[in-house]
Amino acid sequence: MTDITNIHPKRILVCQLRQIGDVLLATPSLRLLKEKYPDAIIDVLTEKKCLPVLENNPNINKVWPIDRKALKNPLKALLYYAKVGRQPYDLIVDFQQLPRCKWVVRFSKAPVKLSFTPHWYNKYLYTHWAKPKIGYAAMCKASVLAPLGIKWDRERPEIFLTDTEKKEADVFCTEHGITGPYITIDPSHRRETRRWPSRHYAGLMKLIREQHPDMEFVILYGPGEKELAEKVIKQAGMGIVPNTMLSLRGMAAVQDKAVMHVGNCSSPRHFAVAVDTPSLTIHGATGYGWRFPSEEHISVTKDIPCRWCNKNSCETRECVETFEPQECIKEALDLIAKGFAKK
Numbered sequence: 267m268t269d270i271t272n273i274h275p276k277r278i279l280v281c282q283l284r285q286i287g288d289v290l291l292a293t294p295s296l297r298l299l300k301e302k303y304p305d306a307i308i309d310v311l312t313e314k315k316c317l318p319v320l321e322n323n324p325n326i327n328k329v330w331p332i333d334r335k336a337l338k339n340p341l342k343a344l345l346y347y348a349k350v351g352r353q354p355y356d357l358i359v360d361f362q363q364l365p366r367c368k369w370v371v372r373f374s375k376a377p378v379k380l381s382f383t384p385h386w387y388n389k390y391l392y393t394h395w396a397k398p399k400i401g402y403a404a405m406c407k408a409s410v411l412a413p414l415g416i417k418w419d420r421e422r423p424e425i426f427l428t429d430t431e432k433k434e435a436d437v438f439c440t441e442h443g444i445t446g447p448y449i450t451i452d453p454s455h456r457r458e459t460r461r462w463p464s465r466h467y468a469g470l471m472k473l474i475r476e477q478h479p480d481m482e483f484v485i486l487y488g489p490g491e492k493e494l495a496e497k498v499i500k501q502a503g504m505g506i507v508p509n510t511m512l513s514l515r516g517m518a519a520v521q522d523k524a525v526m527h528v529g530n531c532s533s534p535r536h537f538a539v540a541v542d543t544p545s546l547t548i549h550g551a552t553g554y555g556w557r558f559p560s561e562e563h564i565s566v567t568k569d570i571p572c573r574w575c576n577k578n579s580c581e582t583r584e585c586v587e588t589f590e591p592q593e594c595i596k597e598a599l600d601l602i603a604k605g606f607a608k609k
Contacts, residue, residue, distance in 0.1 A: 267393070267394050267395075267413070268393075268394075270378055270380075270394055270413050270414055271413070271414060271415035272415075273356070273357070273378060273414070274303070275303055275306050275355075275356035275357040275378070276305070276306055276307065276356055277306065277307045277309070277353070277354055277355045277356055277357075278299060278303065278306050278307070278308045278309070278355065278356065278357045278358075278359065279308075279309050279310075279311060279330075279350070279353070279355045279357070279358045279359070279370070279374075279376070280292065280295070280296060280299070280308065280309070280310045280311070280358075280359045280361070281310075281311045281358065281359065281360040281361060281362060281364075281367040281370065281371075282310065282311070282312055282361045282362060283311065283312055283313050283316075283332060283362060283364055283366060283367060284312070284313045284315070284316060285316075285533070286315065286316050286319060286514065286533045287532065287533030287535075287536045288403075289312055289316040289319045289320065290319050290423045290425065290533065290536045290537065290540060291403050291404040291407060291423055291536060292361060292404075292407055293319075293320075293323065293325075293404075293423050293424040293425075293540075294404045294407075294408055294418060294421035294422065294423060294424070295359070295361075295404075295407055295408045295410075295411060295418075296308060296310070296323065296325045296326060297325050297421055297424065298408060298411060298416050298418065298421065299325070299359070299411070299414075299416070300324075300325040302414060302415070302416050306356075306357075307327040307328075308325060308326055308327055309326070309327055309328045309329070309330060309353075309355075310326055310328075310329050310330065311329075311330045311332065311350060311366075311367065311370060312329060312330075312331065312332065313331070313332050313334065314331040314332060314333045314334070317329060317331055318513065318514040318515050319425060319514065321426070321515065322426040322427075322428060323424065323426055324426065330350045332346075332366060343366075343369075344369065347366065347369040347370045347373060348369075348373045350370050350373075351369070351370040351371065351372065351373025351374040352373055352374070352375075353374075355374060355376040356376060356377060356378065357376060357377075357378045357379075357380065358370075358371060358374055358376045358378070358379045358380065359380050359381070359410065359411065360379070360380070360381040360392070361381070361382075361407055361410060363381055363382070363384060363388060368388070368391055371391050371392070372391060377393070378393055378394060379391065379392045379393045379394070380392065380393070380394045380395065380396075380410065380411070380413060380414070381394075381395050381410065382395060382396060382397070382398045382410050383395045383396065383397050383398075394413050395410075395413075396409060396410050396411075396412045396413050397409075398410060400555070401555060401559075402555060402556075402557065402558060402559055403555055403556050404418070404421070404422075404423060404558070405418045406555070408421075420559065422539055422540060422542070422558065423536050423537075423539050423540040423558075424540055425515070425518050425537065425540040425541065427515065427518060427519050427522060427541070431515055431516070431518075431519045432519055432522065432523075434516065434519060435516070435519035435520050435522065435523050436523075438508070438512075438516070438519075438520055439520075439523070441509070442484075442506050442508070442509070443506075444482050444484070444506065446480045446481070446482060447478070447480065447481055447482070447525045447605075447606070447609070448481065448482040448483060448484055448506075448523075448524055448525065449474070449481060449482075449483050449484070449524055449525055449526045449527070449528060449602070450483075450484050450486055450517075450520060450521050450524045450526075450527045450528070450529075450534070450538075450543075451467055451471070451483050451484065451485045451486065451498065451505070451527075451528050451529060452486045452527070452528070452529025452530060452532060452534040452535070453467045453485065453494055453495065453498050453529070453530070454486075454487060454488060454491040454494050454495075454530070454532070455530040455531070455532050457551070457578050457579075458578075458579060458580070458583060459550045459551035459575075459577055459578060459579060459580050459583060459585070459586070460530050460531055460532070460549075460550045460551055460552055460586075461530055461550065461586060462530055462548040462550070462586050462589065463586060463587060464494060464497045464498045464501055465501050466548075466586075466589070466590065466591050467498050467501075467502070467528070467591075468498055468499075468501035468502035468503075469502075469590070469591035469592075470528065470591035470594065470595065470598060471483050471498075471502040471504060471505060472502060472503075472504075472591075473591055473592070473595045473598075474595070474598055474599070474602070475504060477599060478602065481525075481602075482504075482505075482506060483499075483502070483504060483505040483506065484505070484506050484508065484520060484524070485498050485499060485505050485506065485507050485508075486508075486512065486517055486520075486529070486534055487507070487508070487511060488511065489511065492507065492511070495507045514537075517534065517537065518537045518540065518541055519541075521534070521537055521538050521541050521543050522541040522542075522543060523609070524538075524543050524605070525543075525544075525602055525605035525606060525609055526543065526544045526545065526546065526598070526601045526602050526604075526605045527543050527544070527545040527546070528545070528546045528547075528548075528598065529545070529546075529547060529548070530547065530548060530550070531547055531548075531549050531550070531552045531556055531565075535547045535556070535563075536556075538563070539558045539563055542608065543605065543608075544562040544563065544601040544602075544604045544605045544608070545562070545563045545564070545601070546564050546565075546566065546594065546597055546598050546601055547563075547564070547565045547566070548566055548567070548586070548589065548594065549565050549566065549567040549573070549574070549585075550567070550573075550583070550585045550586040551573075551574065551575050551576050551577050551578070551580070551585065552574065552576065553574040553576075554574075561604075562601065562604055564597045564600075564601060566589075566593070566594045566597055567585065567589065568584065568585045568586070568588055568589040568593075570584060570585060570588075572584070572585070573585050
């Protein structure tokens with residue numbers, strides 16, 4: 267492979283299709299690319315559902331959205347990928363090597379096509395690649411940029427909220443009767459092995475309220491998850507479930523004003539990092555590679571041999587079922603203190 271540390275691309279395409287949290291974890295790489303090439307135009311290829319993550323990002327010129335419903339017709343999809351790929355890009359960075367990404371790469375005549383080390387059958391698509399570093403997910407992603415002479419230096423994920431969105435978070439608090447400090451709670455996850463039981467969230471809320479009698483709790487939920495959110499407040503005897511589901515950016519704005527975020531290993535934890543709100547994440551089957559390396563963002567788990575198995579189903583779910591609220595209350599209280607100091 268040729269040396270590309272001194273290239274000067276004028277147009278760059280970054281491919282990161284999904285998921286929402288993964289797109290957010292790609293934002294440090296977007297910043298690093300913009301800092302390395304301040305005069306370059308940087309575009310992003312992503313799925314339509316992830317667009318809110320990238321709104322108002324000053325490091326991005328254009329987002330090419332992939333609407334999977336609109337592109338159900340294979341011919342229509344290929345024409346779209348060809349349109350994107352045939353743009354005059356000098357550099358393509360593919361963080362995923364998914365089929366849709368690879369179609370765009372195939373159609374492109376960019377002189378530099380950079381990705382992580384591909385399987386032998388994909389090597390013909392790329393001109394350069396790098397072995398990803400093991401560790402924090404955003405660092406791992408940014409390590410793909412190493413051939414460009416770019417190195418991750420603890421850059422956080424970013425979301426750029428508008429003043430209007432921040433004011434809407436104030437309105438949210440007023441409408442829900444929140445006048446004091448609050449914590450956001452994310453009890454949901456589509457995988458049972460990554461979902462701490464609702465009764466444990468309720469138990470942790472009770473323990474926190476014993477030390478902070480004025481603390482309120484906002485239970486976050488996504489599509490089809492409101493019932494679980496309501497179950498948590500019923501078990502806890504406290505808490506607030508938003509009247510209507512918050513948008514991704516609305517959720518981030520509410521998190522921005524929170525003292526702390528508590529949840530499973532899912533995208534809201536990454537939004538908490540992006541808005542600089544301390545976070546406590548209860549892990550089940552996933553490891554700590556999703557944790558931003560900071561004392562303000564703590565991961566906890568049950569210390570059993572099978573932890574971090576990465577399985578999607580389990581007969582016992584021991585790692586989450588037997589991890590009691592008392593086992594993480596100290597970390598929660600420490601983070602609350604940090605949150606008060608920041609807010």
